[in-house]
Amino acid sequence: MEATALDIIQVAESKSLTYQQKIFNMANTAERLVSPVEVLGYTDEEILYIHNHMICDLNEGYALYRPRYIVPDYRMFIKNGCRFLDLKSPRSLDELLDGLLILYHHVPSITSFPVYIGDLDKLINPFIDSEEEAYIKIKRFLNHIDKTIVDSFCHANIGPEKTKAGELILKAVIELENPTPNMTFKYNEEVDTDFFHKAIEACLRVSKPSFSNDNAYIKDVGEHAIVSCYNALPLGGGAYTLLRLRLGTIARRTQNLDEFINQLLPKVSKAMLSMIDKRINYLVEKSHFFETSFLVDEGFIQRDNFTAMFGMVGLAEAVNHILKCENLEERFGNSSRGDEIGHIIMQTLDKIVGEHKGQYVERTNNRYLLHAQVGANLDDEDNLNTPAHRIPVGDEPILPVHLKQAAQFHKYFPSGTGDLFAFDQTNINSLEAMGDIIKGSFNIGFRYITTYLQNSDLIRVTGYLIKRSEAEKVGRDEVVLRDTAIMGFGTNKNAKVFNRKIRKDGE
Amino acid sequence: MGNSLFINQIIPFSNVDGNGNRCAIFLQGCNLSCVYCHNPETISKDFNSLKVKEYSVEQLIDQIKEYIPFIRGITVSGGEPTLQDKGITELFLGIKPLGLSCYVDTNGYFSIKDKKELVDITDKFLFDVKTVDDSLKLCNNIKATSLETLDELLALNKIEEVRTVIINSYMDAKKTVETVAKRLVRYPDVTYKIIKVHKLGLRKEQIKEIKDFIPSDEDVLALVQKCKDIGLKKVKYVL
Numbered sequence: 068m069e070a071t072a073l074d075i076i077q078v079a080e081s082k083s084l085t086y087q088q089k090i091f092n093m094a095n096t097a098e099r100l101v102s103p104v105e106v107l108g109y110t111d112e113e114i115l116y117i118h119n120h121m122i123c124d125l126n127e128g129y130a131l132y133r134p135r136y137i138v139p140d141y142r143m144f145i146k147n148g149c150r151f152l153d154l155k156s157p158r159s160l161d162e163l164l165d166g167l168l169i170l171y172h173h174v175p176s177i178t179s180f181p182v183y184i185g186d187l188d189k190l191i192n193p194f195i196d197s198e199e200e201a202y203i204k205i206k207r208f209l210n211h212i213d214k215t216i217v218d219s220f221c222h223a224n225i226g227p228e229k230t231k232a233g234e235l236i237l238k239a240v241i242e243l244e245n246p247t248p249n250m251t252f253k254y255n256e257e258v259d260t261d262f263f264h265k266a267i268e269a270c271l272r273v274s275k276p277s278f279s280n281d282n283a284y285i286k287d288v289g290e291h292a293i294v295s296c297y298n299a300l301p302l303g304g305g306a307y308t309l310l311r312l313r314l315g316t317i318a319r320r321t322q323n324l325d326e327f328i329n330q331l332l333p334k335v336s337k338a339m340l341s342m343i344d345k346r347i348n349y350l351v352e353k354s355h356f357f358e359t360s361f362l363v364d365e366g367f368i369q370r371d372n373f374t375a376m377f378g379m380v381g382l383a384e385a386v387n388h389i390l391k392c393e394n395l396e397e398r399f400g401n402s403s404r405g406d407e408i409g410h411i412i413m414q415t416l417d418k419i420v421g422e423h424k425g426q427y428v429e430r431t432n433n434r435y436l437l438h439a440q441v442g443a444n445l446d447d448e449d450n451l452n453t454p455a456h457r458i459p460v461g462d463e464p465i466l467p468v469h470l471k472q473a474a475q476f477h478k479y480f481p482s483g484t485g486d487l488f489a490f491d492q493t494n495i496n497s498l499e500a501m502g503d504i505i506k507g508s509f510n511i512g513f514r515y516i517t518t519y520l521q522n523s524d525l526i527r528v529t530g531y532l533i534k535r536s537e538a539e540k541v542g543r544d545e546v547v548l549r550d551t552a553i554m555g556f557g558t559n560k561n562a563k564v565f566n567r568k569i570r571k572d573g574e
Numbered sequence: 575m576g577n578s579l580f581i582n583q584i585i586p587f588s589n590v591d592g593n594g595n596r597c598a599i600f601l602q603g604c605n606l607s608c609v610y611c612h613n614p615e616t617i618s619k620d621f622n623s624l625k626v627k628e629y630s631v632e633q634l635i636d637q638i639k640e641y642i643p644f645i646r647g648i649t650v651s652g653g654e655p656t657l658q659d660k661g662i663t664e665l666f667l668g669i670k671p672l673g674l675s676c677y678v679d680t681n682g683y684f685s686i687k688d689k690k691e692l693v694d695i696t697d698k699f700l701f702d703v704k705t706v707d708d709s710l711k712l713c714n715n716i717k718a719t720s721l722e723t724l725d726e727l728l729a730l731n732k733i734e735e736v737r738t739v740i741i742n743s744y745m746d747a748k749k750t751v752e753t754v755a756k757r758l759v760r761y762p763d764v765t766y767k768i769i770k771v772h773k774l775g776l777r778k779e780q781i782k783e784i785k786d787f788i789p790s791d792e793d794v795l796a797l798v799q800k801c802k803d804i805g806l807k808k809v810k811y812v813l
Contacts, residue, residue, distance in 0.1 A: 467586050467641045493589070500589030500596075507595075507644035573587025573597075573641070 068117055068126060068445070070099035083546055087217065091179050091550070098128025106130055107345045113338045120448040121317045121335050122342075123380070124310050125177075131308070131350045133175040138292050139367035140303035141185040144170060151361035160194040160201055164208045171216060174362065176295075178550070180218040183294035183305075184248055188225040188233035195231055205232070206239040213245035219551040220295045222249040227281055229262035237269045237276075246537075246549060250276035251293040254509065264498040267505070270518055271495055277485065277517030280509045287481035288431070296441045297485040297515045301430050304372020306482075308346045310339050311377075311440045314412065315384025315452040324389050324408060328415050336377075336419045343375050343435060347426040374431040376438040376482050377420050381452030382409055383459050400458030400472055409456065413479045439476075439484035455484055463568045470504070474511040485515035489567040494520070577661035578628050580621040582613075582653065586641050591649040592677040592700055592734060597641050599634070601652035601662075602626045606681055606713040608704060609783050610741055612775035616653040631661060635668045647675030649700070656684045659692040666695045677734065681713075682720030686727070698734035699727055705745040706753045712744040721753070728757065733764050740794055741771040742787040747797060755801040765808040766801055770794045 078084065078092045103109040106129050116122040127135065144166060148156040152173065157163040167185065174181035195201045212221065225233045240250065252266040266276055277297065284291055284299040291299045300306050317335055321327040350356060357363050357370040386399040386408045399405040416437060425435045439455030453459045456476040463469055466488065473486045494501055501518065508516050537552040547553065568574070580602045585591075588598035603619040604611075611617060615625060629637075638648055648669055650662050655678055666676040678692070679700040686693055701724055709715045727733050736754055740747045751768065758764050771788055773781050791813050801809045 465586055467644055470644065471640075497589030497595075499594045500587070503595035503646050504587065504644050511643045570587075572585040573644075 068099065068124065069103070069129075070096040072100075085546055085548070088550055088553075094179075095126060095128060098130050098132075099126060101130050103129040107342075107349055109342060109345065110338075113342050116335055116338055119316075120446055121313055121320075122310055122339050123313055123443065123445065123449075124342075125443060126445060127177065127308060127310075127346075131346060132354045133356055134305050134307045134350065134373060135177040135309055136182050136294055136298060136300055136306040137174055137176055137362065137368060138183045138294055138300050138302055138305040139170070139174055139181075139185075139362055141167065141170070141190055141367070143366050145190065147365065149361075150365060157194070160191070160196070160204055163191065163194050164204060168208070168211060168215075171212070176220075178218045178220055180216045180221055182220050182222055182298075183292050183300075184212065184216075184221055184223050186224045186292065188230045188236055189228075191236075192230040192232035195235075198231060198235070201232075202235050202238065205235050206243065209236070209239050209248070210243055210245065213243070213247040214548075216247055217549045219246040219249050219549060221247050222251065222292075222294045222296075224251050224253060224293055225276060226253040226262070226266070227255045227258045229259035233262060234265060237265045240275060241269050241272050244273050246551065249296070251279050251297070251515075252276040253281040253293070254278045254505070255281045256506075260502075263502060267498045267501045268495065271490065271498075271501065271520050274517070274519040277487075277515060278505055278509075279515050280513060283509075283512075283514050284481075288436075293483075293515075296483075298376070298438065298483040299514075300482065301372045301374065303366075303368055304374070304430060305368065307350050307373050307375045307427070308343060309376040309378050309438065309440075310343055310346075311438075312336065312339060312379045312416075313381050313448055313452045314379055315381030315388065316448050318381075318385035318388040319451075321388075321392075323392050324411065327385070327389065328411060332412070332415060333419055336416060337423075339377065340420070340423045340425075340435070343377065344426045347375055347428075351427050370427070372430050374428045374482070375425060375435045377416075377435045378438040378440040379416065379456075380440045380442070380449075380454055382412065382456040382476070383453040383462075384451055385412060398462055400462045400469070401464050406472065406475065409476060413456075413476060417479055436482035437480050438482045439480045455480075455486075457486060460567050466504075466570045466573045470508050470513075471511060474508065474513050477512050477514045480514065483515065485517060486513070487517045487519070487567070488570050490518050490520055490570050493571075494518075575664060577631055577664045579631065579634060579658055579661040579665065580626050580628055581634075582616045582626060584637065587644065588649070591651060591679060592647065592675075592698065594646040595644055596677070597638055597645050597648045599648060599650045601650060601655045601658055603657050604652060604654040604681075605657060605683055606654065606704070606709070606715045608713045609744060609780060610739060610771045610776065611780070612772070613653075614775075614777055614780065619657075631664045631668060634665055638669060638674075639672070642672060642674070645674065647677060647697070649677040649679055651679035651700075654681055654683070656680055656689055656692065659689045663692045663695055666692075670695070682723045683709075683715060684723060686723055693727070693730070693732065696732060699732050701727065701733055701736045703736055703738050703750060703754050706750045707746055712741075721757075724754075725757065728761050728764070731761075733761070735765040735767055737767045737769060739769045739771050740789050740797060741784060742789050742793075744784075744787060747789070747793075748800070751797045751800060752804065755804040755806055759805045762807055765810055766806055767810045767812065768794060768798055768801070769812045 074096045078089050148154045154166050157166050171181045176182045279293050288299045290302045292302050318327050321331050362368045383399040386405045389408050424433050442454045443449050477484050537547050540547050582602045583600040585598040587595050591598040604617045675697045677698050678696050681702045705712050706719050798811045
């Protein structure tokens with residue numbers, strides 16, 4: 068959405084933003100002050116869909132100067148050090164951790180903070196000598212990240228192999244109880260049971276790590292990392308840009324499934340594909356990012372490892388609208404006709420996106436990747452579009468039914484989707500049982516799953532972590548450290564994520 | 575074949591009825607009436623009550639199949655499930671080929687030779703030892719002890735966990751715990767869980783009966799320590 072000069076004044080005069088948040092917002096405003104028609108060549112139709120909220124561009128900006136998500140291969144730092152930053156290849160744990168912290172400062176993204184900080188256990192493990200000392204350093208390193216990368220889309224990966232480093236990281240995240248970094252445990256069937264259980268315990272206590280279906284993502288994306296909320300993107304590459312369809316908003320403009328599927332949805336989708344094309348072209352050809360970034364020059368990333376995401380939200384609302392049009396009293400999540408409609412919608416999108424030859428996305432077969440998006444709070448329409456393909460909070464069926472209903476849609480989203488489930492305190496005593504649920508979910512097609520305890524302060528919003536207490540401060544207009552707390556407050560207002568159903572006894 | 579089961583409740587996912595995630599099925603009817611029973615509504619053998627639902631074994635299997643990707647087995651509890659042993663045996667026969675383990679949660683007041691088919695097909699029992707003395711006062715049941723049944727099941731390697739609820743005066747807690755612990759030493763894979771009596775789920779009359787007989791945490795922990803001193807490796811407790 069375009070910005071105006073008034074936005075600049077509002078940022079300057081805001082009483083509830085930190086200095087860093089003001090800088091970021093000023094820069095973002097500037098990016099959106101220019102006309103997308105002039106700079107990117109958006110057509111009137113394309114602009115219309117942004118103005119009528121059918122397409123959400125997440126305020127990404129029109130004078131693009133860096134890719135949305137960058138996924139550096141930090142192993143290059145261990146191998147070669149970093150010439151640009153005058154850092155030698157690390158020879159000790161101190162040099163590694165210090166070097167990584169320095170590097171992180173120089174990894175751009177849409178949030179201005181790195182969205183991927185490495186497969187930490189694999190990077191760290193070869194440098195461990197004394198376990199006790201390593202633990203203190205790892206804990207300090209993680210806390211440093213939380214206090215300087217003040218955005219919990221910053222994401223670390225661990226697993227699937229068990230390592231001493233992985234175990235120390237899990238121990239530290241439980242003790243620190245920090246929202247950042249976000250974390251994923253890459254799961255496969257060979258994982259060490261004890262390591263898996265430690266990860267589950269951490270997930271229950273501090274809402275991380277979440278679990279990704281490693282083999283499923285390797286199949287669809289190749290060598291990858293889990294970044295930002297739960298995106299699976301090529302390692303040593305990333306994603307140029309992302310736009311998303313508000314399916315609920317689009318569906319509400321139609322009277323029946325046929326009109327939606329065969330007329331309006333393809334129209335809006337093609338417009339969105341065209342905008343993604345234009346954005347990538349500008350980024351690659353006009354912004355010179357890939358010619359000037361040391362990350363490219365030194366092999367941390369390569370231009371031809373980048374892809375782009377075709378996102379969506381609000382499948383539930385689109386389906387519920389169509390069900391109403393068909394005079395059915397059912398709702399998405401508890402309706403087999405609803406599931407059927409959901410599949411028709413996703414298959415339509417799959418086809419449209421699959422047939423479009425994308426710009427500069429050789430790495431993913433010249434195609435953009437479908438992505439199921441987390442919540443946002445940029446517009447009133449975000450109230451009316453549940454994240455991804457999730458069942459709206461309040462409509463959730465009992466857990467086994469919910470898991471199976473959700474699993475059937477995961478296959479459509481090679482670059483990421485995820486579901487989250489709140490459990491109560493007693494589950495801490497039975498990590499085996501949680502393991503059964505997680506394993507079972509992956510066996511029926513889940514790509515990504517996370518759980519948390521409903522009564523912890525640290526809660527997972529729609530794909531990132533916040534402290535409930537911090538979000539409450541936002542509610543009182545107080546300044547908070549992390550911009551994701553501000554997002555989380557808004558998303559709770561829209562999607563009531565603080566009040567997800569607690570899954571006791573499989574309810 | 576063609577048995578029915580009379581069921582009070584089905585819990586799709588339980589993590590306290592045997593290891594892992596299990597579907598727990600609570601059958602109606604018990605041969606005891608323990609003073610501290612925390613699901614007293616399952617005691618009555620009146621199957622016509624509104625709360626009780628009759629399922630054919632086939633219906634039950636269909637419902638359990640819904641939970642299959644996520645559970646490692648099923649556990650029948652109650653009440654005292656062995657009272658409906660024919661139905662359970664048929665249920666287990668249908669469930670096992672699906673790759674699920676079949677557990678029974680029992681008070682042990684049954685004779686193995688009378689329930690041979692059930693015992694054969696059950697993978698593991700979760701066994702409540704209420705008391706090793708006369709159980710009239712505690713459970714309103716004259717039969718002496720369940721120890722013989724416990725011994726036989728242990729010898730068949732069919733016990734996963736033994737539990738004892740600790741309450742003052744109604745039982746000799748020390749004697750019960752020691753007696754059981756001495757047996758379990760020979761079976762190091764079996765867990766002994768010692769549970770302090772609590773008031774959750776109890777009716778008003780029950781609370782009145784037991785409120786003056788709740789042991790202290792220290793007393794319960796002392797019993798746990800006793801088990802460890804006797805040589806048990808797998809002891810758990812709930813305070």
